[in-house]
Amino acid sequence: MDGKKLEFKGEEALKELERLTINAREVQETILNDILSRNRETEYLRKHLKGVTDISEFKSRVPVVTYKHVLPYIERISNGEDSSIISGHPIIELLRSSGTTGGEPRLMPSIAEDLDRRTYVYNLLMPIMSKHLSGLDKGKVMHLLFIKAETVLPSGIPARSVLTSYYKSDHFRCRGADPYNDLTSPTEVILCPDSHQSMYCQLLSGLIHRHSVLRLGAVFASALLRSITFLERNWHEFTNDIRTGRLNPTITDHACRAVMSHMLLSPNPTLADEIESICNNASWRGIVVRLWPKVKCIEAVLTGTMAQYIPMLEFYSGGGIPLVCTMYASSESYFGVNLNPLCHPNDVSYTLLPNMAYFEFIELENGLRCGNGEEVQKEKVVGLVDVKVGRYYEIVITTFSGLYRYRVGDVLQVTGFYNNAPQFKFIGRRNVILSIDSDKTNEEDLHKSITTVKEILEKQNYFLIEYTSYADSSSVPGHYVLFWEIKLISEKLEPGNVQCLVHPELIESCCIAIEESLDYVYRRCRTHDRSVGPLEIRLVEGGTFEALMDLLISQGSSINQYKTPRCIEQGPALGLLNSKVKGCFYSPKDPAWSA
Structure with missing residues (x-):
């Protein structure tokens, strides 16, 4: 599947989509045979297959793995060893995933051909959209796109985000005239490494072209909302620039000043x-x-944890235009597209594209809370076309760049089929309970963070009785909220009175300690990206978590199996907790972070 075989646009792209989905099983077999043929001499496959390239032997001998099994190979490549230990083609970059291991971002191998695959998916989007919305080639697109800082590894290979990789590539920079993707933002502004200056110039560009914008959006809903609140704070400056014809002097990036002037x-x-x-x-x-x-739709990722931002986007849009989720992708691979883009975000299903990678699925019994162990039963792993409607699966991929039977961690539910290709609803990340932007905090990491501060409380004679959490997106940027019930260890107090005796500095120090113990991506979002706000602890009165237990049992939970939920969402439980709050405390400083 070289680049020329992926160069489809317009109606040709739709015809190729039909061919791929009709022949999904055959395409998948071809993809895997191609991967095994190209990479048969790699150290990884020689270790497991001994030169054999038979598909059945691959499934029998090559294990299903998590990142900890891949990490040693990634580290060797990062330090200068040849790409051939995992890939038959040179690895040109390592893509930073939003997933983490040991507090550090995951790095995913990428070869030059991967850019062709990503471009193929992007080229599908407008033919699909044009089937549902007419005239999209008659105006401009206001997509707020940003790059993130990258580093050069000891091997000389860059480590960067998948979107940074794409925006810096010739596929994006030299894309030519495309009436469906005539961006309001100049490329120089998108590639500005200073996110503040980039956002300022992109919003200013969008305002200058306000009567020509037909589509508006960002990759993630959180970024779009952040941009709207930035506009709310700075619209006076924008109008002054337009009124005078002179760019705000705070924009110091030379490329930005030149193109915006x-x-x-x-x-x-x-x-x-x-x-x-x-x-x-x-x-x-x-x-x-x-x-x-003239805007016809708003485009952003609004599935999974991003669904929490739907109400705010509906508020800012007035609820009269569709919120569109176009595609499903990650650092490991691009996966699929939404063939019904005008459906409500809660109803989005993605059709997986059989030519992106070789896909397998671990069948789960109860959604997110299953399939978390390292060992996977062989009979629980099925191929792309063998999944069953209504069931939950964790996705497993094998790629040309050197991932073999790798567990991505995404949990999907099969909603149907398009031709012979399955369609999936994105449920979430395995075990993730809190997420605002690209941060993903699971239950175990939250528990470890809470454990680190218990000693702080106990030194001041306080005991943490119970806790839960909530991803609060009612403000921008959103932030983590922890509900705590505490009491004095050595004194008897009536329920509720303890809160007034707590020194704010104590709880604030707990906020700091928790943030410092959360992973690299969270700390980057807090300190560098500013896409997550300061952590908040809300102290609740005594007896609150007993009342929460009563409420959940009354709604159907079993008293014999009841466990305090470590994360809650909008609803009666959140209303109960907020009604019992006696004090709110925020982290007073940014957690430590370094690129």
Whole structure:
């Protein structure tokens, strides 16, 4: 599957999609045979297959693995060993995943051909969208796109995010004239490493072209909301730039200044007055359609943990335009597309593309809480076309770049088939209970973080009775909330009175300690990306968690098997906890982080 075999656009892309999905089983077998043929001489496959390339032998001899099994090979490549230990093609970069291990980001191998696969998926999106929305080639696209800092490993290979890789590639920079993807943001602005200056210039570009924007969005819903609140804080500066025809002096990046100064060739007081009148409104409900009156849809990832942002986007959009989720992808591989883009985000199913990688699935019995062990029964692993509608699976991939039967950690539910290719609803990450942006905190990591602060409390004669957590997206950026019930160890107090005796500095020190103990990605989002706000601890009155237990039992939980939920969502349980809050405390400083 070299690059030329992936160069499909428009109607040809849709025809190829039909061929792939009709022949899903055959395409998958071809993909795996191709991978085994190319990579048969790698150290990894020689160790397990001894030169054999038979598919049945591959499934029998090659184990299903997690990142800890892949990590030693990644470290060797990072330190300069040849790519051939896992791949038959040179590894040109290691892609930082949002998943973590041991507090550090996962690094996924990538070869040059992977960029062709990603581009193939992007080229599918507009033919699909155009079947549902007409005239998308008659205006501009305001996509807020950002790069993240990258590092050069001892081997000389760069380590960066998959989106940074794509935006810096010739596939993106030299994409040519495309009437369906005429971006409002100049490439120089997208590639600006300073996220503040990049966001400023991208929003300014979008406002200048406000009457031409047909599609608006970002990769993740959290980033789009962050941009809207940035606009809310800085719209005076934007209107001043447009009114005077001069760029804000705080934009110091030379490439940004050059390209934006060209865009602001002359003063435009009429446009500035329009924007000022809209932004001066007391309510920002529907601000998106008022600022960009021709916009037909908002595009962003709104599945999984991002679903929490749907209400806020509906508020800002006025609820009158569709929220569109176009594709399903990760650092490990691009997976599939949404063939029904105008459906509600809660109903999104992705059709997996059989030519992206070789896919297998571990059948789970109860969704997210199953399949977490290292050992996987062979009979529980099935192929792409052998999954069953309604059942839950964890996805496993084998790639050209050197991942073999690798557990991605995503849990999916089969909703149906398109031709012979299955369609999946994204349920979430295995064990993840808290997420605001690219951070993903699981129950075990949260528990470890809480354990680190118990000693702080006990030294001050306090005992942590119970806790739970909540990902609060009611403000931007969102933040983690911990509900704590504590009491004095050596004194008897009536329920509720203990809170007024707690020194704020004590709980704030607990906030700091918890954030310091959370993983690399969380700390990066807090300190560098500013996409997650300070952690909050809400102290609740005595007896609150007993009341929570009573509530959940009344809703059907078993008293014999009851366990305090370590994370809660919107609903009666959250309402109960918030009604019992006696004090709120925030982390007063950023956690330590270094690139």
